Amino acid sequence: MTATYREIKADILGRITRGEWKPGSPIPAERELAEAYGSARATVNRAMRELAEDGIIERKRKAGSRVRLAPLRQARFDIPLVRREIEDQGAAYRYALVQSEVGRAPDWVRARMGLPAGAKVRHVVCLHFADAAPYQHEDRWINLAVLPQARDADFSASGPNEWLVAHVPFTEAEISISATAADAGLAAHLACAPGDPLLQIERCTRWNGRAVTFVRLVHHRGHRMTARY
Amino acid sequence: MTATYREIKADILGRITRGEWKPGSPIPAERELAEAYGSARATVNRAMRELAEDGIIERKRKAGSRVRLAPLRQARFDIPLVRREIEDQGAAYRYALVQSEVGRAPDWVRARMGLPAGAKVRHVVCLHFADAAPYQHEDRWINLAVLPQARDADFSASGPNEWLVAHVPFTEAEISISATAADAGLAAHLACAPGDPLLQIERCTRWNGRAVTFVRLVHHRGHRMTARY
DNA sequence: TCGGGCCAAAAGTCCAGACAAAAGGCTGGC
DNA sequence: GCCAGCCTTTTGTCTGGACTTTTGGCCCGA
Numbered sequence: 001m002t003a004t005y006r007e008i009k010a011d012i013l014g015r016i017t018r019g020e021w022k023p024g025s026p027i028p029a030e031r032e033l034a035e036a037y038g039s040a041r042a043t044v045n046r047a048m049r050e051l052a053e054d055g056i057i058e059r060k061r062k063a064g065s066r067v068r069l070a071p072l073r074q075a076r077f078d079i080p081l082v083r084r085e086i087e088d089q090g091a092a093y094r095y096a097l098v099q100s101e102v103g104r105a106p107d108w109v110r111a112r113m114g115l116p117a118g119a120k121v122r123h124v125v126c127l128h129f130a131d132a133a134p135y136q137h138e139d140r141w142i143n144l145a146v147l148p149q150a151r152d153a154d155f156s157a158s159g160p161n162e163w164l165v166a167h168v169p170f171t172e173a174e175i176s177i178s179a180t181a182a183d184a185g186l187a188a189h190l191a192c193a194p195g196d197p198l199l200q201i202e203r204c205t206r207w208n209g210r211a212v213t214f215v216r217l218v219h220h221r222g223h224r225m226t227a228r229y
Numbered sequence: 230m231t232a233t234y235r236e237i238k239a240d241i242l243g244r245i246t247r248g249e250w251k252p253g254s255p256i257p258a259e260r261e262l263a264e265a266y267g268s269a270r271a272t273v274n275r276a277m278r279e280l281a282e283d284g285i286i287e288r289k290r291k292a293g294s295r296v297r298l299a300p301l302r303q304a305r306f307d308i309p310l311v312r313r314e315i316e317d318q319g320a321a322y323r324y325a326l327v328q329s330e331v332g333r334a335p336d337w338v339r340a341r342m343g344l345p346a347g348a349k350v351r352h353v354v355c356l357h358f359a360d361a362a363p364y365q366h367e368d369r370w371i372n373l374a375v376l377p378q379a380r381d382a383d384f385s386a387s388g389p390n391e392w393l394v395a396h397v398p399f400t401e402a403e404i405s406i407s408a409t410a411a412d413a414g415l416a417a418h419l420a421c422a423p424g425d426p427l428l429q430i431e432r433c434t435r436w437n438g439r440a441v442t443f444v445r446l447v448h449h450r451g452h453r454m455t456a457r458y
Numbered sequence: 459t460c461g462g463g464c465c466a467a468a469a470g471t472c473c474a475g476a477c478a479a480a481a482g483g484c485t486g487g488c
Numbered sequence: 489g490c491c492a493g494c495c496t497t498t499t500g501t502c503t504g505g506a507c508t509t510t511t512g513g514c515c516c517g518a
């Protein structure tokens with residue numbers, strides 16, 4: 001036999017999608033499957049583990065594996081750099097700095113980032129264009145207590161995200177997606193009408209538990225994020 | 230030594246986040262790491278493989294592993310059943326059917342689902358409440374050519390999603406997120422003002438390449454999807 | 459200098475066996 | 489009947505070894 005873990009995974013998935021093994025019903029134990037496929041248990045284990053990661057099956061020691069009842073499905077959205085995102089669509093990327101200043105963080109930013117009163121931040125507003133059309137409005141706050149070098153960084157030619165990936169090691173982040181209405185400023189920058197519904201992504205990045213940067217990305221009218229699973 | 234793959238993964242990740250191994254720079258080969266950690270190469274392999282899946286490092290045969298330059302980060306959003314989503318928030322779930330009919334799919338739905346002209350569909354509109362507040366507006370189209378049993382299913386007491394997970398085996402799906410403005414009907418159902426920005430999720434589910442169902446989920450004003458990575 | 463072909467290095471996979479860790483279920487005492 | 493504690497099943501992980509596949513880099517010839 002000598003089935004690869006990919007073949008085993010595909011075969012099991014096939015039995016599930018064809019309805020051979022129904023939601024809630026148990027799947028044979030690893031030993032049995034290993035014998036059936038003529039491979040080592042480790043190989044079956046890898047196939048099953050990946051199916052569990054994909055949210056297709058549930059596994060419990062002693063109780064065995066079963067097809068998930070409620071398909072707790074998860075969509076993976078890639079979050080590339082805006083430049084990449086735009087260039088991958090075959091459009092020309094252009095960047096424009098709108099505003100840049102250093103000062104004390106306003107209360108709502110302090111609350112979001114968990115900063116102490118009077119914390120110094122660098123505030124940058126900029127725009128990302130795909131060809132001639134505005135694509136994304138970026139409103140970024142950088143915690144100068146963690147990243148003092150950001151005070152003097154030059155964001156006139158390229159965006160703060162590109163500077164950040166080059167200067168900050170890997171971090172944790174919390175990301176949230178919502179809908180917002182264009183105010184006058186956003187409408188002017190994104191070439192839409194005030195009140196238009198826009199997709200907004202907010203991300204707060206932390207390093208060793210301290211907030212490094214908070215960014216609010218508002219996309220052009222009609223933008224959609226797509227994923228497959 | 231006898232390090233577990235979790236410990237190895239955490240240690241490598243630590244070296245990366247601490248900046249010890251910088252973006253773009255190479256990571257020692259599996260053999261070397263295995264020796265350093267005093268474990269088998271398979272164990273190191275698993276740690277590295279997961280780091281690659283998480284988008285932290287890049288791996289290539291012969292070339293070795295290196296810390297990713299552009300952190301192609303991916304956010305995972307769980308998409309549970311609405312009932313679960315609401316009950317997990319500690320609110321009481323309530324369901325209400327608004328409209329249900331069988332007929333020919335309008336053109337825009339046919340285009341979205343890839344159906345032939347004149348295809349018969351069941352169209353269901355319903356609402357999901359968290360406690361007394363409207364939470365989500367569901368506009369669903371079910372392809373009766375694939376699921377003829379859906380013609381006579383009773384959606385007056387519980388939503389079509391619950392019926393579907395019980396009657397359809399696992400499927401592929403395409404999901405997309407965008408912002409939309411409330412029209413008069415949505416405003417009335419979701420207790421918001423016309424024109425309010427609302428978060429909209431559209432999902433088209435396929436089985437063996439044929440569209441099973443297309444659903445448009447519009448959330449209450451202010452809803453946000455959150456993920457961590 | 460350029461290109462093709464070969465080689466070796468690195469990741470990718472697999473195996474057979476072992477032990478670890480949950481956790482369902484049984485049994486016996488109350 | 490109920491509960492605690494043990495037993496056993498099942499998954500989770502690890503080992504040391506092997507073979508496979510990919511591919512960067514070297515060598516050599518044109």
